[in-house]
Structure formats: structure tokens, C-alpha cells
Amino acid sequence: MTGQAVQTVVNDLPAGPASRVVAANDTFTVRLHTSLDSVRPLWLHLQENGVCTGHQNYAWAEGIVAGLMPDDAELLIVEVNDAATGANRMLVPLMRRQAFQHRVIEWLSCGVCDYSAPLLADASPWTAQSAQAAWTAVRSILPPADRFHITGIPRTINGVANPLALLPEIRDSLQTAFGMAIDGEPETVLKRLCRPSFVKEFNKDWRRLERLGSVELVEAGTPAEAEQIFGELLRMRLSRFRELGRFDLLTQEKVVDFYRNAALRGLLDKSVRLFGLRVGEALIAVQYLLVHQDTVHALLIAMDQSVVPNVSPGLAIMGRLMGWAREQALGYFDLSVGDQSYKERMGAKGSVLVKLSHGYTMRGNAATTAIDLRSRTEAFVRSRPGLLKVARETMRRVRRLRGGLQRQPDK
Structure with a gap:
């Protein structure tokens, strides 16, 4: 194999249970799954014998896909394997959706997962170099998007370094886990x-x-x-x-x-x-x-x-x-x-949890900038008790007003 990743362009994902496209570099090969059924045996094996959080439980993910994923969203579960032995190294559950005139790839969470962490095959250590090689392979098989937005990334998973948290693009988020x-x-x-x-x-x-x-x-x-x-x-x-x-x-x-x-x-x-x-x-x-x-x-x-x-x-x-x-x-x-x-x-x-949030197109960069500005504004308000009290009181009045209007009978 060559030292460069094979860049496979996937414009239209197949409607079948899993993509047969495989991308590779010297260290890792990857396979893209577009349904839970196709990856269920591997997922359950890693859940039982590997390293993951409760937020990556298969039944939890199944509930997300069945009831919370937007209608226009696509499931993108990337299986990462060792290029030399073929042994599985991890499973990365993602999704792509439309968001304000652009496409974003994010974690399979829909707001109900505190942590964005792959399912690791075992407790083998990851380095910045191996994590970057794995992420390059993952990126090579994903469909086009305007930006990535993955939040809630813990630095470790049950004591094992989280490969996502070792990437050079990650930044500290405003979220803290206790x-x-x-x-x-x-x-x-x-x-x-x-x-x-x-x-x-x-x-x-x-x-x-x-x-x-x-x-x-x-x-x-x-x-x-x-x-x-x-x-x-x-x-x-x-x-x-x-x-x-x-x-x-x-x-x-x-x-x-x-x-x-x-x-x-x-x-x-x-x-x-x-x-x-x-x-x-x-x-x-x-x-x-x-x-x-x-x-x-x-x-x-x-x-x-x-x-x-x-x-x-x-x-x-x-x-x-x-x-x-x-x-x-x-x-x-x-x-x-x-x-x-x-x-x-x-x-x-x-x-402190970290995040992977950056754009790849003009629209993606604009959306990322807007989201960062909103996050900084929220952090500014939360850091000032007086201002936070005023903001909460305003929101309380707005919600009470909405509730009152909704309860009014038709005239």
C-alpha cells in the first residue's frame, strides 16, 4: 500500500444495508455502513468486549435512529480496521444532515448522548499519529459535507485515550463532565x-x-x-x-x-x-x-x-x-x-470536554463562525450572575406568555 490514503468519492450512498466501498492507508482500512442492521453483530461485540460508554449502547443508538434522526439525515457508521491484520480497531457512529442550507456531519446523538466516543475494540493505546491516520481513513470514505460538528468528546474512554481527542483540530468546549x-x-x-x-x-x-x-x-x-x-x-x-x-x-x-x-x-x-x-x-x-x-x-x-x-x-x-x-x-x-x-x-x-468543529466550504465556515459566536455569547452571559438572572427571567416570562396563548380557547 502507498503512504497516502485512497480518496474514495462517495456522492450518492447506496440504498442497501451497507456500502461496499473500502478506503485504506498504510495503517487502517475502513468500511462505511449505512444501516444499523449491517453493523449490529460487530457493534454488539465491541459493546460487550471492547471499550465504550453507555451512550454508545446499541439499543440507545437504535432508539436514536428510529425516533430522533431527521427525515433527511443519513446514517454513517465507519468501521475502522487494522490494515495489516484486518482486526477491527473501532466503530465511529456519525450522521449527515441538512442544516440551514448546508450539510453537516455530526455524531449520532440528536441531543441524547452526553459523550461522543467511538467504540474501541480493546484498551490498546492510541497515539496522536495513529489517531490522525485513523481519522484520515474515516474522512476518505465519508460523503461530502460543508462542515464537521462533533461536541461532547471526552479525552478518555474508561481510562483509554479517545482517538478523537488526540486530533490536532480539537478545541476545548464549554462543556464539563463530572x-x-x-x-x-x-x-x-x-x-x-x-x-x-x-x-x-x-x-x-x-x-x-x-x-x-x-x-x-x-x-x-x-x-x-x-x-x-x-x-x-x-x-x-x-x-x-x-x-x-x-x-x-x-x-x-x-x-x-x-x-x-x-x-x-x-x-x-x-x-x-x-x-x-x-x-x-x-x-x-x-x-x-x-x-x-x-x-x-x-x-x-x-x-x-x-x-x-x-x-x-x-x-x-x-x-x-x-x-x-x-x-x-x-x-x-x-x-x-x-x-x-x-x-x-x-x-x-x-x-472539560473537547469538540471538533470546523468548515470545509464557504457555507460551512460561515455556519461554524456563527455557532462559535453564539457559544461565546452564552458563556459570557453565564459568567455574569446578574446578566444571567435577567436573561432567565426574560425567558421565563416568554415561555409563560406562550403557554398562556396556547391555552386560550378559539374565538
Whole structure:
């Protein structure tokens, strides 16, 4: 083979289950799949035996493709193999869609994946050179696009360097992920690993809850229980976000359906877990979890403080779930993306996620510039509490006004 990648131009992807086009360089060969069915055996093998996050679970991706991908989007899953041995090295799930008069290639996420990370065949180390060679091979088989826009890239995947994060084009994003390694006895996990101030607050709140009645962490084990607990999560979360004047993806029906269906599927393989914290007969908090290998990802949390206004139900269920995670022999508690203050109060460590965002055409460059400007503006507002308060109050009034107009009867 030559040292240069074979540049294969793919203008119109075949309608069949997978492209037969193979691109290669001295280090890697690649194959493009345009359906989940064609890559399912390999995906499940890597999910079970390789290195990936819970956000790259096959069932999770299947739900994205079935319910969240835009109608005009194309699935682009790139299989990367060793050129010398033919052994698989990784799987890169992408999609191409139309966006404001241009085409963009992005991660297969549609807003429901915190992390953009390939499925790696094993824990073999990656270098900047091997990552660049793999990405060059991936690029050679992808269809034309005006820009790439991949966000939420973690620097490591379960301790293994993420090849995407080693590329020279990556830049720090505004997103920070928090998490903490957990070990030892479940009964003492909070005392040993969390900050003393958090442990003190948790114990105080738990005693207050116990004075109101029996306190129980309940898990959805049947479809009926999953529907009931998820319904409470939706009610609590939308009420809280309307109060705060913040946008939530769960205002979109198709996103609600995605999470509900994933929770129902998760009853079989336990990849999705749904918990509620019950005081007496009332649920005061709900937590939606993804579980993969030794990691638990805390995704959606909702709480109802009207039952116990002097207690933080969110911290109570989170602390209790850390003990549950150790009972299941899980070793890492991922608190997801976002710089909410409670995460540092717990003692979690933050890690800045990186992004791959750049254009290849005039339209792509213009779109990338506009997106970067919007991100910098949001960061500027968030860095100034007074300005952020005004912005949130304005959005709260706008959403209340919209809700009032929508409820008015026809005249």
C-alpha cells in the first residue's frame, strides 16, 4: 500500500444495508455502513468486549435512529480496521444532515448522548499519529459535507485515550463532565469518598425525611412501574424548568418517547434503570440512569420540593444511589455534563470536554463562525450572575406568555 490514503468519492450512498466501498492507508482500512442492521453483530461485540460508554449502547443508538434522526439525515457508521491484520480497531457512529442550507456531519446523538466516543475494540493505546491516520481513513470514505460538528468528546474512554481527542483540530468546549470513582463498602461510600460538608447535609436531610415517614429507594421493575415513575419524572422536571425559565429537551414529544421507550427496553437488559425516592406514599425525586460495564451514568434527575421544602430531594436520591451502585459492584459514578454546584459539593472531579468543529466550504465556515459566536455569547452571559438572572427571567416570562396563548380557547 502507498503512504497516502485512497480518496474514495462517495456522492450518492447506496440504498442497501451497507456500502461496499473500502478506503485504506498504510495503517487502517475502513468500511462505511449505512444501516444499523449491517453493523449490529460487530457493534454488539465491541459493546460487550471492547471499550465504550453507555451512550454508545446499541439499543440507545437504535432508539436514536428510529425516533430522533431527521427525515433527511443519513446514517454513517465507519468501521475502522487494522490494515495489516484486518482486526477491527473501532466503530465511529456519525450522521449527515441538512442544516440551514448546508450539510453537516455530526455524531449520532440528536441531543441524547452526553459523550461522543467511538467504540474501541480493546484498551490498546492510541497515539496522536495513529489517531490522525485513523481519522484520515474515516474522512476518505465519508460523503461530502460543508462542515464537521462533533461536541461532547471526552479525552478518555474508561481510562483509554479517545482517538478523537488526540486530533490536532480539537478545541476545548464549554462543556464539563463530572464524575467520581467509587469503591469499598456500600454503607460507607459517602463518608469515605464525598466531602464532609456534603455528607453532613445528606445525613441531616435524610433524618428530616425519616421524620415524615418511611423513606425508600424504589426501582421500576415492571412496565407499569416504569411508566408511573417516568411520568413523575416528566411532571417534576417540566414544572421545575418552567419555574426556572430554562429550556428542556423533554418539552419535545419525540424526545419524551425516546427516553420512555429506552426505559421500557432497559427492563430486560438492565442497561437503563429508573429510580424514585419515596417518602410515605409520595415520590419526591426521580433519577434516570444508564449502566454500562462498571459505570453508572446519572442522566435525568427531577424532584418535587413542595412535599419537603426544607430538604434537597435531588441530593438525597443521588447519595442513596451511590450506595446502590456499590452494591452492584459498579466502580464509577458519572454525574453527566453540566457545572451544577452540587457536583463539586459531592466531591466529583470535572473534566472539560473537547469538540471538533470546523468548515470545509464557504457555507460551512460561515455556519461554524456563527455557532462559535453564539457559544461565546452564552458563556459570557453565564459568567455574569446578574446578566444571567435577567436573561432567565426574560425567558421565563416568554415561555409563560406562550403557554398562556396556547391555552386560550378559539374565538
